[in-house]
Amino acid sequence: MKKYKNKDGIELNFTSNDSLSVLVKEVVGEAIKLLSFYDRNCKISQGMAMSNTKKFLKTNFDLEDK
Numbered sequence: 805m806k807k808y809k810n811k812d813g814i815e816l817n818f819t820s821n822d823s824l825s826v827l828v829k830e831v832v833g834e835a836i837k838l839l840s841f842y843d844r845n846c847k848i849s850q851g852m853a854m855s856n857t858k859k860f861l862k863t864n865f866d867l868e869d870k
Contacts, residue, residue, distance in 0.1 A: 831864050
């Protein structure tokens with residue numbers, strides 16, 4: 805998969821170990837964990853995992869519903 809670039813061709817770079825980079829990587833890692841916590845045989849459980857992950861990301865990145 806290719807890295808995301810915005811319309812100006814800018815992409816994220818979190819290769820350093822400064823506190824912001826570490827924290828952002830931790831938050832994204834937690835979101836990935838949330839996506840994996842569901843019963844693979846249950847669509848409701850899968851939907852809850854996606855909903856919880858969306859809420860988590862919106863909260864931690866101060867994103868508004870659009």
